Amino acid sequence: MSLGAGTEATMVADADERAPGPAPREGKSPTQIALERLRKDKVAIACLFVIGFFVLVAILAPVLVSIAGVDDQLHLDQVNPLTGLASFQSNADHPFGVKARTGEDLFYQWAYGARPSLVVGIAASALTMVVGVTMGLLAGFLGGVVDTVVSWIVDFLLSLPFLLMAIGIVPIALQRFGNPDSSGFIEEGRESTIRFIVLICVLVLFTWPTVARLIRGEVLSLREREFVQAARSLGMPTKRVVMRELLPNLTGPMIVNLTILIPAFIATEAGLSFLGVGLKDPTYSWGQTISQGVTFFDSYPIWMWIPTISVSLLVLALSLFGDAVSDAFNPQTRR
């Protein structure tokens, strides 16, 4: 048996599978086994459908709004000027109702609101993984000064209060990168793009240390294992050891982490936007819609319910799916 990718984990998994079952399996990669397990997990499949639905909404937002025949303009005539509320919760013209006072369509904001949630969630977690895994690998494998420095940075970043920093960094970044003219004017689109990027950066900045720490731990235990020792004693270059021996064995924790991070980031984005430091007009986001709808929850509940349910459902689906993935990749799992 050659010491190929992920062999170690396969051997463990095979040993586990073999013990109770009579029919021994042919050699399969851990990923194949995991996928097979996932396919049999009903919850995971259901979650996939939910996630797929929201991804479709995000991708097809322009199509959906044109089918529904709604736009992003003010419709002051749709609301009663006395109470500021529409007389309907939902009708054919505005399936998810309209905002109080300005009469802006909520279906439009919901459909487009799916985009930042998913983009932020996926982009930020992918970036977090890249940075976190790289730093973790470096620290764990190289050790010595590199480990000390990285660990120090990790500890330092983890000691910073996330919410406070997030609230502080956004306006500073806007000033620095917004290129305001002499009157402080920043074009609307530009401002929201900056907010978007800053939000992703802030999320990555404060989350990669957790990932790095975890990966470092894994690497520390892996690098003393026989197959790594063997590869080294055979004179394999460090780069190759890391890429061919260590990384494949980290696939499990990485995927599990990714599936945990995505829902966490979506929830955080909604939370920050709710607090007013996240995304802003003209970028719609569910967090914003929720924060605006809260005031009218008594008299116009649909405003808050739709984005709240959407974000909860998406986060729940992603989390459950993450659990399923984690279970599937964990050789110790028995269901």
Place this chain on the structure above:
Amino acid sequence: MRWTTVVALATAGTLSLAACGGSGSSGTNSNNDAGASNTALGDAYEKVPASAGQRPDVKGPAPEIAGAKKGGTLTFNSDVTPESTDPSTQYYQDTAAIMKLTTRTLTAYRMEGGKSVLVPDMATDLGQKSKDGLQWKFTLKPNLKYDDGTPIKASDVAYSIKRSFATEELPGGPTFQIDYFKDGDKYKGPWKSGDTYSGVEADDAKGVITINLARKFETLSYFASFTMFGAIPKAKDTKTNYQLKWAATGPYKVQSYTKGSSLTLVKNTNWDAASDPARHQYPDTIQFNFGKDAATTAKAIMADNGIDQTSLTYDGVNAAVLQQALGAKRKQVASGPSNCVNWNGSTMDVNKIPLEVRKAVAAAWPIDQIHQAAGETPFDYSPGGTIGAPQVPGFTKFNLPEFPGKGQGDPAKAKAMLQAAGKLNFELSYYYSNDDEAAKNVNKVKVAQLTKAGFKVKAIGVSKTERRKKVRDPKAPVNLGQGVNTGWCYDWPQGDSIYPPLFNSTLPNNSGAGNIRDKALDKEMADIANLPVAEQGAKWTALDKKILQKYVPLVPNAYSKGSMIFGSKVHNVVIDPNQGIGDFPSIWVG
């Protein structure tokens, strides 16, 4: 006068920082920030007769209110925490209303039906003016006492006035005394400049307070109703801590006060009802709770159970109870004109925007849409049309065709006007708060309408705090919505408290409205202010019209209203149109 530190613009969910006041030259005036207001008393609002302004002959006691019962506890809940409760610095609607319960002043407003008239309070009349108008004498009524039974002396009143000059130790109060009183700019209060001040003198034997002026101050009688014209015993003055425990002269005294959270008032047995024409003493205890969530308070009061039956709030009508307030619970709302007039960010810099363009802006201005987008309801405003408020004695409400004070604006007409002037795509720039939902909504409405009318709109989003600074920045590179941009609340019901602080050419840039630089207008305003009070109203009306037509410095949007909601066992809640808040001493429970 400033609005309650932050009057909850209930519906908007935004709190509007209110404001008013300020003197002609010192530039201490403030502006109200999001524009709040209240419901009219029907016709009475627009037809307050000139004679209702002052009644120097009124004697105490205040006429009994029909059916009023004594006893019980009245509870006020408010989201707003009062600024300093030091009598020398009181400048907010809420503190003024609260302190009317504890602190008597030389003159005071009293409610007569829906009108608010100025009557003598501690003084025997509204002040005796010398021939040249530069010396005023107020005589104290005999046998006035503090809550501990010691007599109130003329020198105590003089001391209280002198304290108000100590703007360094006690900042934030009105500054008219510094502008108008003799050597007012040199005297720095009793702690820095000593007790002797030529502007204010007292004769304890005769009970006379003499005020010497640097220039004529025809409306001093009104100014004398501020709590700085109360009495402070020098021996008990604890300087900056005096706001925590102040000597009472009114029908109630402080039992306990925790700054920022609660104030308990109980009956002052040494108060002499017979000498006080402006106050009653009905409830046994009056409890104030501050920092209470406005929506929760409003819902509880409308639910009307237990202690909430005898509770009320001056936070306005919260959006959470708007439906009830308009319908079934209509009787639990008091609403009436306030001293504020709104123009919702329409101040135009006359030096940067040409006259034809200003007229086009006025034609396009989306008044109704702004009200709707800001969440202002009939409890907050009634249609406007003038810079001055209609309840100012002698003022005649009018509507110029180009300033209807209501309606949706006419972008097509504005565009034609712009085209005719060859100014199509003229750039209008202004700041708006991008961290406030109501302000963002209002901005969307403005951008949509003004763009439709052929303007190029540059709306600069900044935080609320930053905007407050930027609109006063004399060098701000924008041309719309600067200075006193949201509206003005007068300090007393006469034009000298409205026009000079807004349009005087000596004001620093962006401290008034429109930055009008016209010496002739200055003189005209000074001349009217020097007329006897009774003759001023009509002249101010004419001037109001002239300013609007000749300069078009702003677009009047609405007259503000003050609103209160109260439990079913609270009675006689009436909004004082000169204060924009209820007259607390006339409220009874039972």
